[in-house]
Amino acid sequence: MNRFEGKVAIVTGGGSGIGEAIARRLSAEGACVVISGRTEKRLEDTARTLPAERVLPVTADVARRADCDALVAAAVERFGRLDTLVNAAGMNLVGRIQDTSDEDWEACLGSDLGGVFYMMRASIPHLVRTKGSIVNIGSVSSLGGGWSHAAYNAAKAGVANLTRSAACDLGRFGVRANTVAPGLTVTGMVDKIMDDEALLEKAWERIPLRRAGQPEEIASAVAFLASDEAQWITGAVLPVDGGQTCTDGGPEWGR
Numbered sequence: 001m002n003r004f005e006g007k008v009a010i011v012t013g014g015g016s017g018i019g020e021a022i023a024r025r026l027s028a029e030g031a032c033v034v035i036s037g038r039t040e041k042r043l044e045d046t047a048r049t050l051p052a053e054r055v056l057p058v059t060a061d062v063a064r065r066a067d068c069d070a071l072v073a074a075a076v077e078r079f080g081r082l083d084t085l086v087n088a089a090g091m092n093l094v095g096r097i098q099d100t101s102d103e104d105w106e107a108c109l110g111s112d113l114g115g116v117f118y119m120m121r122a123s124i125p126h127l128v129r130t131k132g133s134i135v136n137i138g139s140v141s142s143l144g145g146g147w148s149h150a151a152y153n154a155a156k157a158g159v160a161n162l163t164r165s166a167a168c169d170l171g172r173f174g175v176r177a178n179t180v181a182p183g184l185t186v187t188g189m190v191d192k193i194m195d196d197e198a199l200l201e202k203a204w205e206r207i208p209l210r211r212a213g214q215p216e217e218i219a220s221a222v223a224f225l226a227s228d229e230a231q232w233i234t235g236a237v238l239p240v241d242g243g244q245t246c247t248d249g250g251p252e253w254g255r
């Protein structure tokens with residue numbers, strides 16, 4: 001498929017994990033991709049593996065408004081337009097509410113929710129011009145609370161509702177905004193979990209497909225929502241989670 005031929009996409013967090021898989025997928029389907037993150041070397045390593053004339057690595061911390069404005073400006077300056085914004089940058093913060101410091105709260109909300117806001121706001125004038133679309137990476141915790149991730153869960157719930165609000169505000173301009181909500185996905189963010197056999201056994205009891213996802217499986221959902229095939233879909237939160245959020249939370253009865 002070549003759904004993104006002639007289109008330009010920004011992918012934050014594009015140097016690793018889910019963001020990298022999204023950048024690869026959009027590039028493979030013809031897009032020019034601007035990959036962004038905080039680590040220049042990682043971005044350059046990823047950029048080297050994509051078609052040179054259709055990739056631009058840009059270092060930016062999405063928690064900083066000025067970086068977000070500069071990132072969007074660099075994308076439009078290099079490729080002349082912006083069709084797709086994917087916000088995949090994010091930090092995980094493990095911690096119960098009673099143990100979460102002011103600094104951790106601010107860092108997590110700043111990166112995971114503030115960054116999504118800054119990137120969307122900076123991109124909107126360009127997306128209006130192309131009738132483009134936004135796909136934000138939320139989480140299963142966009143859809144429900146959970147243990148030991150108070151700030152992260154708050155930020156990811158915020159991402160889903162900010163995205164719905166953007167869908168409302170931007171619909172009249174033909175701009176769509178959707179959230180993809182991954183469940184456990186094999187990336188560096190969760191390597192400690194993936195090494196913990198006992199914990200994984202417990203996880204499979206809550207995930208009907210009984211495995212973790214691969215970044216490419218998140219990327220294919222993102223590519224669908226960003227493409228014209230999804231032109232009637234806006235404000236949606238699409239779980240890509242092996243079924244984790246389709247349960248009522250009860251145990252596996254009657255086995």
Ligand SMILES: NC(=O)c1ccc[n+]([C@@H]2O[C@H](COP(=O)([O-])OP(=O)(O)OC[C@H]3O[C@@H](n4cnc5c(N)ncnc54)[C@H](O)[C@@H]3O)[C@@H](O)[C@H]2O)c1
Nearest residue numbers: 013016017018061062063089090111139182184185187189
């Ligand atoms: N891996 C999972 O199980 C899982 C599940 C649900 C949601 N997610 C979400 O998917 C997204 C991608 O995560 P991943 O699993 O690929 O992990 P990852 O750590 O490989 O990728 C996250 C990237 O975001 C970057 N980043 C973090 N804060 C940033 C900031 N302030 N500015 C710029 N870049 C920043 C990191 O450096 C990293 O490159 C995140 O939003 C994460 O919350 C992941």
